[in-house]
Amino acid sequence: MISFVTKLGDSFLYFIRDQGRMGMFLLSALLGAFSRPFRFREVVRQISIIGANSFAVIFFTAIFTGMVLGLQGYYTLRKFGSEGMLGSAVALSLIRELGPVLTALMVTGRAGSAMCAEIGIMRNSEQIDALECMAVNPFRYLITPKFLATIISVPILTQFFNVIGIAGGYVAGVVLLGVNPGAFYNGIEQSVVNEDINLGIVKSFVFALLVVWICTGKGYFVHILRNAGFGAEGVSRATTQAVVLSSISVLIWDYLITAVML
Amino acid sequence: MSPSIIEFHNVVKSFGPQRVLDNVTISFEAGRTTVIAGGSGQGKSVTLKLILGLLAPDAGEILVNGQDITKMKLRELNRIREKFGVLFQGAALLDSMTVFENVALPLRERTKFKPPEIAQRVRKMLTQFNLEEHEAKFPAQLSGGMKKRVGLARALMLQPEIMLFDEPTTGLDPQITMEIYRLFFNSQKQFGYTSIIVSHDIPKVFNLADQVVLLNKGKMVTFASPEEIPLSTEPQIVSFAVETMGHIYSSSKMEHNI
Ligand SMILES: Nc1ncnc2c1ncn2[C@@H]1O[C@H](COP(=O)(O)OP(=O)(O)OP(=O)(O)O)[C@@H](O)[C@H]1O
Ligand SMILES: [Mg+2]
Numbered sequence: 001m002i003s004f005v006t007k008l009g010d011s012f013l014y015f016i017r018d019q020g021r022m023g024m025f026l027l028s029a030l031l032g033a034f035s036r037p038f039r040f041r042e043v044v045r046q047i048s049i050i051g052a053n054s055f056a057v058i059f060f061t062a063i064f065t066g067m068v069l070g071l072q073g074y075y076t077l078r079k080f081g082s083e084g085m086l087g088s089a090v091a092l093s094l095i096r097e098l099g100p101v102l103t104a105l106m107v108t109g110r111a112g113s114a115m116c117a118e119i120g121i122m123r124n125s126e127q128i129d130a131l132e133c134m135a136v137n138p139f140r141y142l143i144t145p146k147f148l149a150t151i152i153s154v155p156i157l158t159q160f161f162n163v164i165g166i167a168g169g170y171v172a173g174v175v176l177l178g179v180n181p182g183a184f185y186n187g188i189e190q191s192v193v194n195e196d197i198n199l200g201i202v203k204s205f206v207f208a209l210l211v212v213w214i215c216t217g218k219g220y221f222v223h224i225l226r227n228a229g230f231g232a233e234g235v236s237r238a239t240t241q242a243v244v245l246s247s248i249s250v251l252i253w254d255y256l257i258t259a260v261m262l
Numbered sequence: 263m264s265p266s267i268i269e270f271h272n273v274v275k276s277f278g279p280q281r282v283l284d285n286v287t288i289s290f291e292a293g294r295t296t297v298i299a300g301g302s303g304q305g306k307s308v309t310l311k312l313i314l315g316l317l318a319p320d321a322g323e324i325l326v327n328g329q330d331i332t333k334m335k336l337r338e339l340n341r342i343r344e345k346f347g348v349l350f351q352g353a354a355l356l357d358s359m360t361v362f363e364n365v366a367l368p369l370r371e372r373t374k375f376k377p378p379e380i381a382q383r384v385r386k387m388l389t390q391f392n393l394e395e396h397e398a399k400f401p402a403q404l405s406g407g408m409k410k411r412v413g414l415a416r417a418l419m420l421q422p423e424i425m426l427f428d429e430p431t432t433g434l435d436p437q438i439t440m441e442i443y444r445l446f447f448n449s450q451k452q453f454g455y456t457s458i459i460v461s462h463d464i465p466k467v468f469n470l471a472d473q474v475v476l477l478n479k480g481k482m483v484t485f486a487s488p489e490e491i492p493l494s495t496e497p498q499i500v501s502f503a504v505e506t507m508g509h510i511y512s513s514s515k516m517e518h519n520i
Binding site for chain 2: 121122125126127129130131132133134135136
């Protein structure tokens with residue numbers, strides 16, 4: 001009984017410390033963006049790793065998501081005789097929800113996991129210690145460029161997702177199922193307003209921050225991660241945790257942002 | 263006795279229930295070479311990390327040049343760290359950078375030298391370590407001995423006052439080991455740094471030592487010279503030495519040359 005209480009207390013203290021650590025981590029990473037010299041080349045390199053290399057994945061996810069939306073939407077709307085609304089249904093679902101969420105999830109799987117593993121390995125092989133010993137701030141050097149690159153890339157990828165997704169919906173609805181193309185465009189034009197686009201943009205920024213924060217943070221603290229073990233096993237557990245936690249956080253914040261901004 | 267540059271006062275460091283350093287008081291003298299010896303997992307690397315401020319002690323003071331680093335802000339700590347050069351146990355080269363970039367890193371980050379000046383200094387150092395042909399390789403493409411040499415070159419780039427070496431020769435063949443020792447000897451003569459060497463390579467490494475520290479079960483014992491260990495009349499120290507170094511220790515009486 002006492003040992004149970006001690007364990008519970010330990011877990012609670014660990015949780016609090018973990019939150020504190022992650023909070024300080026976020027602060028240091030963001031402050032790093034305002035320090036000189038600005039590592040422009042490293043940010044560009046990270047954008048090409050995190051952003052540019054994700055285009056293919058995003059393209060395929062988006063085109064098929066759009067086509068499924070077109071297909072499902074068509075059969076649902078036909079029951080009410082309103083196939084003309086298809087364009088609006090596809091565009092709104094993508095811009096408000098699916099674009100930001102699916103982009104964030106794909107970036108987590110493709111780039112977030114890689115970031116976590118990379119930083120975890122650097123921690124375990126004392127590369128981060130070495131940076132600190134050379135009096136190089138590891139945040140400015142390693143973490144901040146990844147933050148900036150993700151926060152720049154994800155909103156752009158999200159917009160790309162939306163465009164490709166709508167094209168997918170067009171292919172499924174108009175080309176394959178014969179919805180009137182004029183009606184499809186009209187539906188989009190008349191129903192999508194600025195608020196929808198703003199909502200999507202806000203989401204994509206928040207998701208980008210969540211993903212990069214959790215993924216780099218889990219890697220950075222791999223050596224004090226609880227129940228993770230050390231060495232390669234520690235890195236692999238940290239990476240799994242980072243992907244799971246990022247994905248769940250994205251979905252929770254999706255709900256919260258929608259609830260607040262509606 | 264020269265003045266001490268690093269001092270531990272009653273330092274305690276535990277990980278969970280495991281007490282790695284138990285009330286350790288010790289000093290390292292300026293301009294001289296101290297060898298820290300002890301079995302695997304006894305806390306040698308932890309001791310170096312405490313000196314660098316990478317780990318904080320649970321209790322006690324750690325003085326570098328008379329200043330307590332355990333109470334310092336990061337900014338002050340970084341100023342102290344500039345005095346140090348470190349060769350990590352696994353060399354700790356940055357994976358994503360070439361040999362050249364690794365060695366250039368301290369100059370790029372800590373000095374205002376222009377790129378041509380940096381390139382010239384890096385090439386000079388690489389030549390000294392016989393690495394000039396490998397400057398474009400990445401750490402994953404290097405052998406263990408080459409990594410250590412690159413790590414050493416990087417550590418010496420800013421002409422440190424204090425060099426810390428964590429097992430510089432472990433896992434290397436005898437020939438490379440000899441080469442590394444020669445590099446130590448020459449670079450110390452050239453730069454005049456204080457050095458602290460953690461090593462299993464007993465008794466060879468004792469030829470470099472002015473002072474030997476044995477670490478066992480959280481306790482440290484200092485010997486003014488390696489010759490003193492076998493001469494010690496205290497049975498406690500002798501058993502400590504035998505326990506720490508085992509049979510290798512007894513052979514140190516016979517072998518005198520590297
Ligand atoms: N971050 C850490 N968390 C928990 N325990 C640690 C940590 N770092 C070191 N230890 C423990 O402290 C002890 C001393 O470790 P240290 O790395 O200093 O050993 P060492 O003397 O350098 O051994 P080796 O010769 O094998 O390198 C070990 O038992 C190790 O498990
Ligand atoms: Mg060690």
